[in-house]
Amino acid sequence: MQFQLTSNLIDQIQAYVSVQDEVALKELLTDLHHADIAEILDEVDSDEAAYLVLLLDSEQTSEALMELDEDVREKLLENLTPAEIADEVEEMDTDDAVDMIGELDDDIQLAVINQIEDEEHRADIREMLQYDENSAGGLMAKELIKVKETWTVAGCVREMRRQAEEVTRVHSIYVVTKENELIGRLSLKDLLTSDTRTKISEIYIPKVDSVNVNDPAEDVAKLMQKYDLEAIPVVDDKRVLQGRITIDDIVDFIKEEAEKDYQMAAGISQDVEADDSILQLTRARLPWLFLGLLGGVGAAAIMGGFEEVLNDHVILLLFTPLIAAMAGNVGVQSSAIIVQGLANDDVKGSIGNRLIKEMLLAMLNGAALAIVLFFYVWISESAVDYATSISISLFVVIIVAGIIGTFIPLFLHKRGIDPAIATGPFITTSNDIFGILIYLYIAKLILGI
């Protein structure tokens, strides 16, 4: 029953496209879900994809277009004229239309908008292009069911039928005043069970959550998750109903956010995927690697400064990678917990308390690890002074690394900077350097060199 994309199917489609066999293609594709069409568009060349978009019904392809990755969609649209793009936009919900048009070059944007025939749709899109992409206004769609408080149940059902034609799914019925001010919502159950002559003002529920068009998308996502909302109305400063945001838009947003944090922690900037080109991947990865190189060179320079010490105590040098690695590991652990906690609003209390907790934790972990290392060095090198010096260093380095890993993201967050940039290579590199510096100082102190 489930659709399965095979290379056979792709070959077949490409063969039909090359001979322009419209009948065969329509038969093959017309009944597919738009998400499946999207998978096909993703696999074929961009000119073939453009051919398919023009061939198939815009009702189907407009939704498929929105399922594609931005760069695939961009290439595909380069093969279409503004009028052809406008045909697709015509079938889209306003939120999708705005997303897609926003990706086009400025002059093409204008040409496409001017080709949209539905006047209301065109005005809605123009208006929505004003909003910040990451605000409630940028996420919302204009399509919704609204009823006036002065209507009767009968008039309401009649009006709903008319509105429902433009709306894919009915999430909620919003109740507004004559001036379109949001005042409540209507339960379907109440609508079904009330007498047809009842006034809406008698049966509506005056309690309704809403967000402002300028609220950040992140806050909307948190609110909808916390209260398990499937849709939320969006109002302007005068509480006039402007649109609604549905949970499926938020699902994508939540997932992207969680993935972005992970990528940053792994030292990958920009939004790249395994299937992107080598050049795109390099652009996302190389800057972080340069940072790492800089850290390594810094560590080498520091060690060079201790050369006279190290020449006589080569054994100390054997453990520098261990110290650097442990400093990095602890730093990444602490920062990851803080970054996720901040993302989920789980981090309460003062920075001071947080640091004390992390210090206690690091002392516990550090002590356990230092004891193991002490015995290892003692037994393998039979040198109790080296063993003491190296394990005490490890203990101190772990505590400092934990504190740095906790403090930096909290500090950035307080300053309004995304704390995720502090994880990964940044923390690892700075902790490497601090770790080695501490290590060599303690060795000098304890070994009396």
Add this chain to the structure above:
Amino acid sequence: MQFQLTSNLIDQIQAYVSVQDEVALKELLTDLHHADIAEILDEVDSDEAAYLVLLLDSEQTSEALMELDEDVREKLLENLTPAEIADEVEEMDTDDAVDMIGELDDDIQLAVINQIEDEEHRADIREMLQYDENSAGGLMAKELIKVKETWTVAGCVREMRRQAEEVTRVHSIYVVTKENELIGRLSLKDLLTSDTRTKISEIYIPKVDSVNVNDPAEDVAKLMQKYDLEAIPVVDDKRVLQGRITIDDIVDFIKEEAEKDYQMAAGISQDVEADDSILQLTRARLPWLFLGLLGGVGAAAIMGGFEEVLNDHVILLLFTPLIAAMAGNVGVQSSAIIVQGLANDDVKGSIGNRLIKEMLLAMLNGAALAIVLFFYVWISESAVDYATSISISLFVVIIVAGIIGTFIPLFLHKRGIDPAIATGPFITTSNDIFGILIYLYIAKLILGI
């Protein structure tokens, strides 16, 4: 309008609880959303929380209980008798009820189930406890609206009103045969616009996505995301309708999965949060740090094996942390991209192609970094042979690290093991060791020692 948790409010609640001022507490809390009640239960002591749960209406507290973290809920429930827990369960949807009961000890589970008064609810819960937590059966709820194909629209609306009393939100109306076999769904629009004497069999939509009770939760999440479904019916092997899964259950699942991958990459096992106890955090972090320690000790042992070389060429030792760190960074980048790609079904094609691509990418990055390092070492140490040896090593190490970082998660995935365990400390540690080994061998070769 928005609820804001303040320490003042918590103090006030705790003061009322200590003097058992039921009236004041009810006045303060009765109108709050269950998600807000959950935040309060999270802040007060577990015996105070238990007192509030018993005091307030179970309709409100049963939902609040499900918003709590598992460990908070566990402590709270320890203060309640099986009969009191059963009162809360009575008000829960079956999916939540099963989740909560599943967390209890076996003997308490039995006692609670036996205290549930609603016979159907009890039977549903008993049945659902059989399913794997991470299967469609484990995620679904029994509460849904279903109509038989033989009914008329009028009978259907009547029956829907009855069923709607037990269902919080109407997602879809499912159409079944006399034997409860799922055959389609009914659009609300069609129901509203059809004559009341029309048979359901004439107006229902025979196309409906569904999943089997035994399908893994991950597949359900992917399917619902791909097709933007807000609810999906769950059937057994005979296509008999068993329940439905809604998008809000899936949102939590998706978020948890993305966060789990990130935590694993950061070297944190188990599901811990910033606010967990030091002991819990240690248990999640220490094992990975031990792995790191082992890697460091391994690296030290390897370098010890080259001692006679290194004694005469201490400069080589200055760059071991750099080599180890770069090997780690590249490994984490490659594995993160693969792990996310696998999670999103983005990774297509053979392992061989993947490895070739990563190798090309690593060669590009490695060349850029090696050239920079060559000039740095040449200028700072004025030794062209060391510069050559160290930069060639870096180039080779980056390629090997990239290949290991790509191969291991792909290999694990092929064997059915979660590839996320291969990211973070595991990759870093193994790449550290390989990196240093390669580095020293190449030095020996080039410097002719």
